Amino acid sequence: MADTLQVSLWRGGSDGRYVDYAVPARESQTVLDVVTYVQRHLDATLSYRFACRVGMCGSCAMQVNGRARWTCRTHVSKVAEGGKLTVAPLENMPVIKDLAADMREFFGKWQRAKGRFAPSKTRNDPVEPIDPATPQRRAADAAIECINCGVCYASCDTVKWDKDYLGPAQLNRAWTLVNDVRDAGNRERLVAVSEGSGCHSCHSHQSCQEFCPVGLNPTRSIAGLKRKSLAAYLKGELKP
Amino acid sequence: MSMLANRTRPLWFAAMIHRLSGLGLAIFLPFHFLVLGLAIRGEAQLDTFLRWTDQPLVKFSESALVGLLAVHMLGGLRLLALENMSWRGGQAVRALGLIAIAALVAVYFLVRVF
Numbered sequence: 001m002a003d004t005l006q007v008s009l010w011r012g013g014s015d016g017r018y019v020d021y022a023v024p025a026r027e028s029q030t031v032l033d034v035v036t037y038v039q040r041h042l043d044a045t046l047s048y049r050f051a052c053r054v055g056m057c058g059s060c061a062m063q064v065n066g067r068a069r070w071t072c073r074t075h076v077s078k079v080a081e082g083g084k085l086t087v088a089p090l091e092n093m094p095v096i097k098d099l100a101a102d103m104r105e106f107f108g109k110w111q112r113a114k115g116r117f118a119p120s121k122t123r124n125d126p127v128e129p130i131d132p133a134t135p136q137r138r139a140a141d142a143a144i145e146c147i148n149c150g151v152c153y154a155s156c157d158t159v160k161w162d163k164d165y166l167g168p169a170q171l172n173r174a175w176t177l178v179n180d181v182r183d184a185g186n187r188e189r190l191v192a193v194s195e196g197s198g199c200h201s202c203h204s205h206q207s208c209q210e211f212c213p214v215g216l217n218p219t220r221s222i223a224g225l226k227r228k229s230l231a232a233y234l235k236g237e238l239k240p
Numbered sequence: 241m242s243m244l245a246n247r248t249r250p251l252w253f254a255a256m257i258h259r260l261s262g263l264g265l266a267i268f269l270p271f272h273f274l275v276l277g278l279a280i281r282g283e284a285q286l287d288t289f290l291r292w293t294d295q296p297l298v299k300f301s302e303s304a305l306v307g308l309l310a311v312h313m314l315g316g317l318r319l320l321a322l323e324n325m326s327w328r329g330g331q332a333v334r335a336l337g338l339i340a341i342a343a344l345v346a347v348y349f350l351v352r353v354f
Contacts, residue, residue: 065245066244067244067245155244156246157246157252157255204255204323205246205252205255206249206331207246207251210249211246223324223327226324
């Protein structure tokens with residue numbers, strides 16, 4: 001193992017540039033450790049985002065050597081190419097500064113896709129028993145562990161081509177709610193995810209599935225929404 | 241900036257092949273109709289053109305066209321199955337397999353015409 005890593009970090013806004021740093025190489029070193037070293041020892045003005053450091057919060061995702069990853073769960077030894085690392089803010093999002101991407105559009109689309117649970121009961125009603133073995137609940141459970149890190153969104157070509165496209169994480173979230181029998185907002189949700197740059201804009205490249213750090217499959221969820229909206233259209237429940 | 245990792249995946253190449261083959265077919269179609277239109281003007285004109293198409297270079301181009309048609313159709317069928325039927329894994333292998341089949345169809349066409 002070389003003593004020093006050659007690290008290129010994106011500095012500035014969208015018109016910024018890469019700046020090179022030499023960082024001491026250590027065993028079991030994550031990419032987040034490297035970025036933190038630069039901020040604490042080489043340039044205190046470096047901006048980046050992190051919180052839990054253990055793959056729970058999803059806030060430290062960045063482009064590492066061209067691939068969106070959680071930096072806290074990415075060991076340098078697995079991704080450094082010849083002792084070199086290139087770290088940039090997430091793709092498909094505006095840059096706030098340095099390695100911090102602006103996620104307002106990402107969460108705005110979450111709302112546009114009706115990613116909020118719409119309760120069908122009040123707190124005064126008895127708790128509804130949910131059978132985990134039903135096909136609907138299984139479909140929801142298979143997609144439910146998303147922590148909104150934005151890795152799929154940054155890896156999606158459709159997002160790059162169509163700025164209005166809702167995005168894989170947002171549609172995946174909508175799919176979990178479409179399959180939630182307790183939810184009362186599915187008529188509006190199906191309209192929201194079907195119209196314009198919704199689920200039918202997905203080209204099924206499956207980058208979201210391949211790069212999701214949790215191992216989810218948003219392409220499968222989006223395919224489910226496509227089938228659901230087609231069925232609703234054929235039944236006359238969804239107007240073009 | 242480094243090459244984006246999502247642009248070095250088999251399924252991304254499959255999507256690009258699908259898109260470019262569709263574009264190639266769309267460019268070809270007007271010429272195809274133009275040639276068919278020759279039949280309306282008279283048999284002689286069409287026959288003259290068809291004799292011109294017997295050249296080896298045109299035959300090579302035709303087999304490439306057959307390849308484009310096959311790869312676009314098979315890729316489209318894969319996507320329709322992916323989006324309208326129960327989910328099946330191994331899509332990269334399927335996509336590459338279908339591209340290989342399309343290439344074999346084009347080679348078979350070429351072998352038959354010579």
